[in-house]
Amino acid sequence: MTWLKLCCIGWLLSATLASSVFASDKVIINLPLSKQDPRYDFSHRLLELILVQTTEQYGATKLQHAPTTMTRDRTLQELKRGELVTVVPQVSLVEWQQQLIQVNFPLLKGxxxxxxxxxxxxxxxxxxxxxxxxxxxxxxxxxxxxxxxxxxxxxxxxxxxxxxxxxxxxxxxxxxxxxxxxxxxxxxxxxxxxxxxxxxxxxxxxxxxxIPILTVFYVSPKHPRLAERLEQGLLMLEQSGKLNELFYAEFCPDLMRAGIDKRRVIGINNPNLSVEFLTQARQQGRLLDPKLPLDRICQPFVR
CATH class of the missing domain: 3.40.190.10 (Periplasmic binding protein-like II)
Incomplete structure (x- = not known):
């Protein structure tokens, strides 16, 4: 075999390996239910940041929206197929956890x-x-x-x-x-x-x-690499302190406006949430504690 052929084979192997390592992830998120529906704004922006944060390890990719709005039941079915939608921020449910890949990281601190x-x-x-x-x-x-x-x-x-x-x-x-x-x-x-x-x-x-309610990213079982990417990105943002900064910058105005400490509290149990996941999230400090001094925490984020 000539030196030129060896070089060509080596180049082709390298190119194949690189394309495999940096294969573009198929990232399709759900559409809000209406133009007046702001519920997914933070989670979708967080997803975009995670994709940028993990570009070096996983390669560049483009965030797309599903072609239509969907009910929760249809969203579950489409996530299982992994074609029209591949990732959705959704309340953690044992039912979904059994059928999809749940990224075990609360996005909104509860x-x-x-x-x-x-x-x-x-x-x-x-x-x-x-x-x-x-x-x-x-x-x-x-x-x-x-x-x-x-x-x-x-x-x-x-x-x-x-x-x-x-x-x-x-x-x-x-x-x-x-x-x-x-x-x-x-x-x-x-x-x-x-x-x-x-x-x-x-x-x-x-x-x-x-009520203990935790929002997580649910990923289609057809796209396990994307789930791994999202978890790694969340951990990177958490370790850098950026995740806390983003959360409080987004929600401190509403937390202060709500005046949690001045309200009568009615507690309700949530049997549809995994006790193991809830306990883990609490132990890792990933949930908002209403008893924390929110005035002090939010001071840098509220004008």
Whole structure:
């Protein structure tokens, strides 16, 4: 075999190895349910940052959106197929954990389990004047496929079914139900996004529902390399301190506005969350502790 042939073979092997190592990951995320749906903004921006952060190890890739919006059940099925969508930020559920790859890293420190009520400004009597039992008797709106739905229902709340995300704000405004529980990370953004259309809506400032709810990245089982990449990127951001910085910069204004320490707290259990995962997240300091001095922590991030 000539020297030239050996060189060509060596070059081809090197090129094949390089293309294998830096094969572009197929990263397709879910679409928000409407233009007024800001719930995925932080998680999607975090995903983009992770992809940039891990370019050296995994190669450059392009973030794409799914071609259509999907219900939770369809999202699960499409994730299993790994074609229309490959990664979704979603509340950790044992059911999903058994069928998909769960990246065991809470994205939002559990803030979505710290829930406040969106109400009408003219609601009487206000929630602060109601006992816990009276509060639970008020009709509260949710979508049946949301993970919080059975939790509130089993806790004794009088739940009214909505048909789609955006219609819930209209139903609340029209008095079809009296309360609409939202995570602190959702409530104020949604109020602002819908203010022009529903100026009579506001956020109650007296009650806090505390449920262990953790959002994670779920990845299609057809794309295990992407799951590994996301976990490595999250660990890198955590170790550099960037992840905490991003979280508090994003959510401190809402945390301070919510005034957690001044609210009456109603705790609700979540049997759909893995106890092992919840315990691990707490031990690793990856959850928001409402008892922390948020005034001091958030001072650099709030004007």
């Amino acid at each position: 803030i979505q389990g710290l829930r406040v009520f969106m109400v009408r400004k003219d609601l009487a009597p206000p929630l602060k004047d109601l006992s816990e039992q009276q509060l639970k008797q008020l009709p509260t709106g949710l979508l049946p496929y949301w993970s919080v739905y059975p939790l509130l229902k089993n806790a004794g709340f009088k739940v009214v079914d909505g048909s789609e995300y955006q219609s819930l704000f209209n139903m609340l405004n029209r008095g079809r139900f009296d309360t609409f529980s939202r995570g602190i990370n959702e409530a104020y953004n949604e109020l602002e996004a819908n203010h022009q259309q529903y100026p009579n809506l506001s956020i109650d400032n007296s009650v806090l529902i505390n």
